[in-house]
Amino acid sequence: xxxxxxxxxxxxxxxxxxxxxxxxxxxxxxxxxxxxxxxxxxxxxxxxxxxxxxxxxxxxxxxxxxxxxxxxxxxxxxxxxxxxxxxxxxxxxxxxxxxxxxxxxxxxxxxxxxxxxxxxxxxxxxxxxxxxxxxxxxxxxxxxxxxxxxxxxxxxxxxxxxxxxxxxxxxxxxxxxxxxxxxxxxxxxxxxxxxxxxxxxxxxxxxxxxxxxxxxxxxxxxxxxxxxxxxxxxxxxxxxxxxxxxxxxxxxxxxxxxxxxxxxxxxxxxxxxxxxxxxxxxxxxxxxxxxxxxxxxxxxxxxxxxxxxxxxxxxxxxxxxxxxxxxxxxxxxxxxxxxxxxxxxxxxxxxxxxxxxxxxxxxxxxxxxxxxxxxxxxxxxxxxxxxxxxxxxxxxxxxxxxxxxxxxxxxxxxxxxxxxxxxxxxxxxxxxxxxxxxxxxxxxxxxxxxxxxxxxxxx
Numbered sequence: 001x002x003x004x005x006x007x008x009x010x011x012x013x014x015x016x017x018x019x020x021x022x023x024x025x026x027x028x029x030x031x032x033x034x035x036x037x038x039x040x041x042x043x044x045x046x047x048x049x050x051x052x053x054x055x056x057x058x059x060x061x062x063x064x065x066x067x068x069x070x071x072x073x074x075x076x077x078x079x080x081x082x083x084x085x086x087x088x089x090x091x092x093x094x095x096x097x098x099x100x101x102x103x104x105x106x107x108x109x110x111x112x113x114x115x116x117x118x119x120x121x122x123x124x125x126x127x128x129x130x131x132x133x134x135x136x137x138x139x140x141x142x143x144x145x146x147x148x149x150x151x152x153x154x155x156x157x158x159x160x161x162x163x164x165x166x167x168x169x170x171x172x173x174x175x176x177x178x179x180x181x182x183x184x185x186x187x188x189x190x191x192x193x194x195x196x197x198x199x200x201x202x203x204x205x206x207x208x209x210x211x212x213x214x215x216x217x218x219x220x221x222x223x224x225x226x227x228x229x230x231x232x233x234x235x236x237x238x239x240x241x242x243x244x245x246x247x248x249x250x251x252x253x254x255x256x257x258x259x260x261x262x263x264x265x266x267x268x269x270x271x272x273x274x275x276x277x278x279x280x281x282x283x284x285x286x287x288x289x290x291x292x293x294x295x296x297x298x299x300x301x302x303x304x305x306x307x308x309x310x311x312x313x314x315x316x317x318x319x320x321x322x323x324x325x326x327x328x329x330x331x332x333x334x335x336x337x338x339x340x341x342x343x344x345x346x347x348x349x350x351x352x353x354x355x356x357x358x359x360x361x362x363x364x365x366x367x368x369x370x371x372x373x374x375x376x377x378x379x380x381x382x383x384x385x386x387x388x389x390x391x392x393x394x395x396x397x398x399x400x401x402x403x404x405x406x407x408x409x410x411x412x413x414x415x416x417x418x419x420x421x422x423x424x425x426x427x428x429x430x431x432x433x434x435x436x437x438x439x440x441x442x443x444x445x446x447x448x449x450x451x452x453x454x455x456x457x458x459x
Contacts, residue, residue, distance in 0.1 A: 031103035051083030078115035099353025101137030164198035222257030282330035285323035305383030
């Protein structure tokens with residue numbers, strides 16, 4: 001709309017030229033002019049959440065006799081269109097705007113007022129009745145984030161957990177060498193490794209559930225500074241009840257509106273859980289690409305699905321691109337963790353003034369983690385195969401096979417065998433078979449002690 005014909009609109013500061021086709025008014029146009037920072041508007045999830053809030057507020061104000069029913073119905077209908085994403089193109093304000101989100105609140109108010117024509121609906125007096133940017137914007141953050149957690153991230157993590165569990169069962173009998181410090185350790189079962197990753201994914205889903213609960217208290221009703229000035233005493237309770245019924249999420253009014261508006265500790269807590277989830281996904285992704293490295297000159301115990309050519313110069317090369325994508329998502333979420341923490345510290349006296357950026361980072365992290373978990377499952381985990389021959393080969397080559405002999409022959413003698421294996425290139429089994437009498441073992445005892453199935457234990 002930048003170079004389109006314009007119309008003249010007015011707000012409390014005077015006249016502004018607004019694109020003729022725009023649904024917004026002078027306040028929004030002024031904000032677009034004031035904040036040419038990133039060229040990136042707020043996430044649409046936040047705008048859609050605002051639509052829910054404005055619809056619920058209009059219905060409450062009609063119930064309380066503060067709005068004429070016909071006007072409230074018109075406002076609610078317009079707000080529903082915003083919630084549905086019908087008018088996303090009319091919310092152009094940059095993320096880096098006024099710290100309270102006032103510009104975006106007014107953007108929503110103006111679009112709704114325009115959609116209500118020919119009714120004379122005022123963006124402040126009617127659409128914003130009983131509200132302030134200072135309580136609606138943080139409410140929109142909580143609402144949008146809670147919905148994104150419930151509807152995208154938690155299902156994605158549960159699906160990933162189930163996929164990893166299926167692979168754990170599939171590979172339950174596949175023996176392989178374990179590794180600590182990236183060095184050979186004693187044997188494990190491949191299913192045990194996948195079971196550990198499945199548990200990480202399951203705990204990640206639990207952490208996402210916990211973070212959702214941190215968002216249940218809504219600041220709505222505190223208006224400007226937390227006192228609730230210009231809001232009906234029943235406005236918050238009734239409006240939040242509508243939001244809870246509409247979403248199926250048990251939202252409630254903030255226990256203390258001064259805390260809810262001046263601090264964003266709940267959002268910092270939520271992103272802390274997201275950062276932990278990112279670390280878990282990073283660990284799983286890195287393990288998969290390490291075990292799949294090769295195919296000839298790496299570990300090569302796993303065969304990851306080939307998704308695309310890996311090199312523009314090396315024919316036939318295939319790279320672990322899906323796990324790599326996940327690690328970059330984790331890096332971005334780690335960056336967002338720093339940003340959200342810094343924004344959370346941006347609360348001064350009665351108001352946090354870093355909310356647009358905080359909300360954008362929170363929603364971006366949820367979206368990225370959900371997409372990464374879905375992609376890792378569908379394009380990597382589901383198609384993984386075990387290279388059982390390679391797994392057996394590496395078990396026999398491992399020096400750590402000698403560990404199971406320690407209770408019988410002692411640590412020092414076992415160490416000597418390991419060193420001899422390094423020096424001669426012979427396996428632990430070969431060296432022990434050549435010196436059974438010296439070790440005081442029978443062939444049957446040695447076979448039992450060096451049985452990788454027994455060594456892999458339980459779990």
